Amino acid sequence: MPRQERAIRTRRAILEAAGAVFDEHGYTSTTIAMVLERADVTKGALYFHFPSKEALAQAVLSEQVLFGTVPPRECKVQEVIDMTYVVGQRLRTDSLLRGSVRLAVDQETPSGVDHGEPFRQWADRLTVLMERASAQGELLPTVRPRETVELLVGGFTGIQLMSRAMSDRSDLGDRLSVLWAHILPSIAVPGLLPALDTRPDRGARLLTELHLEAS
Template identity: 75%
Template sequence: MAQQERAIRTRRTILEAAGAVFDEYGYASTTISMVLERADVTKGALYFHFSSKESLAQAVLDEQVPFGAVPEQPCKLQEIIDMTFVVAQRLLTDSLLRGSVRLTVDQATPPGVDHSGPFRQWAERLIALMEQARSQGELLPTVQPRDTVELLVGGFAGIQLMSRALTDRADLAHRVSVLWSHILPSLAVPGLLLGLDSKADRGLRVLSAVPVS
């Protein structure tokens, strides 16, 4: 059991180090040696968990969507809003998430690395919530959940890229709030609209309610 726990911790250490290096240098310029130095582990330890740079990059990408976990809300549209703000907040400090997001939009990743996966995974998760929102009468009748979700995922991806370039994401929460201020009136029924919370500090407040793992 102790050996298994050490292996889990080592794998996480490697993933976090890889996320930091991928975030700083991109896929093409990242080397296994850079990850080893950042993680302070042996080559044998890394190759025990990951057979190549490609498999390491894929593992970093596969970690992205769980960072959107938030407390369940009775209002599913609010739960979707919360996910966007929590990811925006975590992008400020979490090296693994930052590396995963960098790889998602990095066109230098080779064909063997599915950098499109997070886009599909986010869409699937959010569409399920959007369908629940529709069944609960939260959405205007004209809303098409898949189209709306794909607009939201693509919009968030672009906003975080712009925020990173201009302010190292210091203004990302504000930009997400602005995004919602434009989208929500076309989604939510009027009786729900005023009760939805999309203020820029929403991510901080939601995270304060999430137990530390």
């Protein structure tokens, strides 16, 4: 295996192992030794990519928004909806994403780790889509895209935390469907509402679509 490809795979293995350990134990209780054991790599390999536990946590946080990738839609409101469902579905099984989300809300994450980064990244990415939706006439004229997006990001964060505590996120699709049922009438033009898909199984269907596109 070429050296560069091996390094990429090693880095990914470390990130996935770190995500799993951070998710299970939180930042404070996680040790480098735990990550090394889970990733099955040497200490030298880990420190080649991540010079400290803080750097490793920051890298895990930086991966979060990538998990929201969805197929582009002509209707940008639907694309925003789809991103929440894809992240919700992946939270059920993906250890790296779960670890990133836990770090973002973990109050014991030290100040040296910017756990606000994923919130800003989500807000920036979703605001672009909401502004396009507004330009296409999908939103009510009173909607301010940035404010709406920040409300949505905060709402999603709270709902997934509640879902994790109540059902290990098995009911997150249902909870997202309820969230959107309340939000959409206040932001989308009435004629658009019947065409928007917010059914609880939306996330599972989107992942199937993504897998088919990748194959």
